[in-house]
Amino acid sequence: TNFVADNAPLLHNLNPEQLAAVTLPTGHALILAGAGSGKTRVLTTRIAWLLQTGRVTPGGILAVTFTNKAAKEMVVRLGTMLPVNVRGMWIGTFHGLCNRLLRAHYKLANLPSTFQILDTQDQLSAIKRLMKQFNIDDQQYPAKQTQWFIGNCKEEGLRPDAVEGHDPQTRKKVEIYALYEEQCQREGVVDFGELMLRSYELLRDHDSVREHYQRRFRHILIDEFQDTNKLQYAWIKMLSGYGAKDLAAGTSIPGGSVLAVGDDDQSIYAFRGARVGNMADFVREFGVTQQIKLEQNYRSFSNILDSANQLISHNSNRLGKDLRTDQGPGEPVRVVESPRDLDEAQWIVDEVKQLVRDGMARQEIAVLYRSNAQSRVIETALFNAAIPYRVYGGLRFFERAEIKHALAYLRLLENPNDDTSFLRVVNFPPRGIGARSLEILQDTARSSGCSLHDAVSAIPGKAGANFGAFVAKLDVLREQSQGLSLREIIDLVLDHSGLLAHFKADREGEDRVENLEELVNAAESFVSQQGFGRDAVALPVDELGVPLTQSPASQGLDPNTPATEGFIDQDSGETLSPLAAFLTHAALEAGDNQAKAGQDAVQLMTVHSAKGLEFDAVFVGGMEEGLFPHENSLSDRQGLEEERRLMYVAITRARQRLYLSFSQSRLLHGQTRYNPRSRFFEELPESALKWITSKTSGYGSSSFTPKSIAAGAGGYSAGGRFNKEDAPFASPPVPPQKEAPSHGLRVGMKVFHTKFGEGKVNLLEGKGDDARAQINFPRHGVKWLALSVAKLTPVP
Numbered sequence: 001t002n003f004v005a006d007n008a009p010l011l012h013n014l015n016p017e018q019l020a021a022v023t024l025p026t027g028h029a030l031i032l033a034g035a036g037s038g039k040t041r042v043l044t045t046r047i048a049w050l051l052q053t054g055r056v057t058p059g060g061i062l063a064v065t066f067t068n069k070a071a072k073e074m075v076v077r078l079g080t081m082l083p084v085n086v087r088g089m090w091i092g093t094f095h096g097l098c099n100r101l102l103r104a105h106y107k108l109a110n111l112p113s114t115f116q117i118l119d120t121q122d123q124l125s126a127i128k129r130l131m132k133q134f135n136i137d138d139q140q141y142p143a144k145q146t147q148w149f150i151g152n153c154k155e156e157g158l159r160p161d162a163v164e165g166h167d168p169q170t171r172k173k174v175e176i177y178a179l180y181e182e183q184c185q186r187e188g189v190v191d192f193g194e195l196m197l198r199s200y201e202l203l204r205d206h207d208s209v210r211e212h213y214q215r216r217f218r219h220i221l222i223d224e225f226q227d228t229n230k231l232q233y234a235w236i237k238m239l240s241g242y243g244a245k246d247l248a249a250g251t252s253i254p255g256g257s258v259l260a261v262g263d264d265d266q267s268i269y270a271f272r273g274a275r276v277g278n279m280a281d282f283v284r285e286f287g288v289t290q291q292i293k294l295e296q297n298y299r300s301f302s303n304i305l306d307s308a309n310q311l312i313s314h315n316s317n318r319l320g321k322d323l324r325t326d327q328g329p330g331e332p333v334r335v336v337e338s339p340r341d342l343d344e345a346q347w348i349v350d351e352v353k354q355l356v357r358d359g360m361a362r363q364e365i366a367v368l369y370r371s372n373a374q375s376r377v378i379e380t381a382l383f384n385a386a387i388p389y390r391v392y393g394g395l396r397f398f399e400r401a402e403i404k405h406a407l408a409y410l411r412l413l414e415n416p417n418d419d420t421s422f423l424r425v426v427n428f429p430p431r432g433i434g435a436r437s438l439e440i441l442q443d444t445a446r447s448s449g450c451s452l453h454d455a456v457s458a459i460p461g462k463a464g465a466n467f468g469a470f471v472a473k474l475d476v477l478r479e480q481s482q483g484l485s486l487r488e489i490i491d492l493v494l495d496h497s498g499l500l501a502h503f504k505a506d507r508e509g510e511d512r513v514e515n516l517e518e519l520v521n522a523a524e525s526f527v528s529q530q531g532f533g534r535d536a537v538a539l540p541v542d543e544l545g546v547p548l549t550q551s552p553a554s555q556g557l558d559p560n561t562p563a564t565e566g567f568i569d570q571d572s573g574e575t576l577s578p579l580a581a582f583l584t585h586a587a588l589e590a591g592d593n594q595a596k597a598g599q600d601a602v603q604l605m606t607v608h609s610a611k612g613l614e615f616d617a618v619f620v621g622g623m624e625e626g627l628f629p630h631e632n633s634l635s636d637r638q639g640l641e642e643e644r645r646l647m648y649v650a651i652t653r654a655r656q657r658l659y660l661s662f663s664q665s666r667l668l669h670g671q672t673r674y675n676p677r678s679r680f681f682e683e684l685p686e687s688a689l690k691w692i693t694s695k696t697s698g699y700g701s702s703s704f705t706p707k708s709i710a711a712g713a714g715g716y717s718a719g720g721r722f723n724k725e726d727a728p729f730a731s732p733p734v735p736p737q738k739e740a741p742s743h744g745l746r747v748g749m750k751v752f753h754t755k756f757g758e759g760k761v762n763l764l765e766g767k768g769d770d771a772r773a774q775i776n777f778p779r780h781g782v783k784w785l786a787l788s789v790a791k792l793t794p795v796p
């Protein structure tokens with residue numbers, strides 16, 4: 001047809017199914033397709049096509065992606081396709097978009113305009129603090145479990161009064177949930193789950209708000225739909241005007257079109273409440289008639305793709321899709337076994353060096369792992385080799401202690417009632433405030449139902465004077481920060497809080513000082529990205545370059561507001577100061593700022609956070625039973641299938657090269673573990689693999705002596721395809737050994753461990769210093785413990 005020709009530059013690189021998906025007529029649609037088939041590309045191109053053909057204005061688009069990184073990439077891709085004001089569009093993560101909604105309607109959402117976001121760590125400490133206050137036993141109700149419980153309730157859309165407590169345990173948790181909510185409300189903070197639930201309730205309870213957005217968002221597009229949870233699905237329904245017919249007074253809202261894009265084989269968040277079932281529900285409830293499958297993979301060579309296909313074929317209950325590629329087989333998937341995690345890391349680093357020498361960009365190389373804790377060894381090896389790297393997840397820039405201290409001061413400038421921040425810095429740098437005084441302050445605040453800040457004036461004596469000085473300091477800072485730029489405010493706070501001086505005086509504090517200085521840079525680049533400068537005020541413009549008129553900063557909504565007028569939100573800079581916007585950014589986008597911008601760096605991340613991304617070369621480390629698949633998943637079939645999907649995600653990130661590695665021993669959480677290699681190796685096509693170390697070494701039967709390895713006597717059997725060029729280590733073979741157990745333990749015996757509690761001995765191996773036992777701890781899973789180190793007492 002004509003428009004296809006007219007839009008050739010946008011559409012000419014699409015296959016017929018992709019073209020059909022991009023140019024779908026108005027209406028709800030589902031694209032179900034495997035990894036690397038162009039789902040995200042279709043979604044992005046569709047937005048561009050809708051805009052370019054005048055079917056929608058930027059204000060009429062709402063697109064949800066899974067990570068900040070993915071959202072950024074989408075915005076960048078769109079920018080290259082057509083000149084468009086990307087800020088007028090709502091593109092982001094669920095949390096980001098909910099934050100935007102709540103900022104725009106904070107009053108209706110019953111929040112202070114300066115509400116702050118609690119990240120997961122803050123949330124945990126808030127729960128701990130509360131439990132201490134109310135004398136709730138931390139042993140009986142571990143704070144982590146309570147945090148999990150609260151998160152689950154929120155994801156189910158349940159407030160405390162709606163949760164049914166059938167047993168005393170649950171009833172207690174509901175009680176804590178209710179107290180926690182009160183505390184958050186009083187302090188003006190929201191956690192991640194709350195962002196979602198609060199904005200859902202905002203839409204549900206305020207017809208004018210809901211109807212406004214239903215009119216506004218003509219096209220709602222959701223990537224990674226398989227990982228949406230119940231509440232997110234309900235939120236989408238609400239925004240799209242699904243069920244609007246049922247609304248009062250016969251006002252039928254013309255709802256927007258929903259395009260959902262996903263892959264059931266990549267559903268990896270069931271543990272956090274994601275429901276693959278949302279796909280079937282979507283088709284049924286929205287009456288989806290347009291379903292498109294994409295079966296051509298454009299990402300990977302066939303050795304990689306075959307590995308992924310064969311692995312995932314071991315799962316049951318799949319929706320069933322085929323995935324093929326026209327690219328040749330490419331390089332085989334390389335598999336390597338190492339004696340120790342340190343050797344594994346070194347091998348990865350050596351391979352990375354080789355790839356870089358061969359011309360690959362560092363940022364095209366990813367090292368993936370199942371658990372965050374695995375990153376440290378690899379980080380150290382990269383660091384020692386002076387290879388720049390960037391870690392996503394884990395201890396990220398905004399999560400580092402000194403940054404959190406600085407942010408706490410800044411947050412208190414915005415909101416003095418933020419008790420979490422208050423507690424973090426009231427005695428940091430130390431100003432002679434003792435734990436006892438703090439308890440008194442907390443008691444006072446609780447009994448008079450006010451914030452810690454407000455309770456200060458009621459504290460007598462020296463403690464009162466100390467608290468008073470702290471509060472006065474904050475008040476002065478707040479006063480002084482009026483009219484300053486964000487950069488100046490941060491400089492002021494770093495100086496006058498004493499933080500900078502404190503870390504400068506610390507001989508080990510150099511890093512921390514650097515990080516604090518980096519915070520100023522982070523603020524600077526944030527300001528320039530957002531157009532928050534004092535002279536440069538960038539007005540949002542529509543796709544023709546015409547500035548969009550801004551409605552007044554009121555909460556009153558005119559449901560007839562045209563979609564192009566946009567709402568008062570952080571883009572306008574009117575409802576949110578640069579400082580407040582920056583603090584939000586820090587809480588939401590932790591991690592994005594940590595590496596020096598523009599530096600070519602190797603990418604380190606968990607498999608979970610690699611979803612949707614692609615790299616020329618991918619390393620997956622720690623392919624061992626108990627690690628990947630994770631030990632918590634081994635007890636049930638569903639858990640194992642989720643691990644397999646996770647492995648499928650890991651494999652399909654690679655374009656050209658894939659490396660899988662495992663180690664005979666590994667130091668993790670302070671223990672040396674000896675785990676057999678992952679069962680997933682048995683599920684990969686042998687023809688696509690190349691075993692750099694022999695597949696049939698003495699290892700795998702879990703009978704080898706770690707000491708001989710440490711002493712340099714370990715290594716690989718010379719069987720199989722071992723050859724000298726490929727050999728990562730020059731070490732002779734390990735003779736498999738079985739030795740008599742020792743330390744007075746027997747298989748089947750019950751034992752007690754100070755950290756893991758009671759458990760039962762499954763297996764015993766080695767003797768003397770090498771003796772180790774595999775013990776099943778009902779609360780912590782199966783663990784290998786070195787008996788010379790572990791303190792175990794037999795339980796009669």
Ligand code: ATP
Pocket residue numbers: 013014015018033034035036037038039040041042263266297298299611612613614652
């Ligand atoms: P995932 O399931 O991992 O999220 P996806 O289905 O979203 O994958 P994309 O990331 O959109 O896949 O695309 C994978 C790669 O294939 C990208 O590099 C994309 O640019 C490329 N690609 C997609 N379609 C085509 C095409 N028709 N021609 C050439 N390259 C394409």
Ligand code: MG
Pocket residue numbers: 039040041223612
């Ligand atoms: Mg994708």
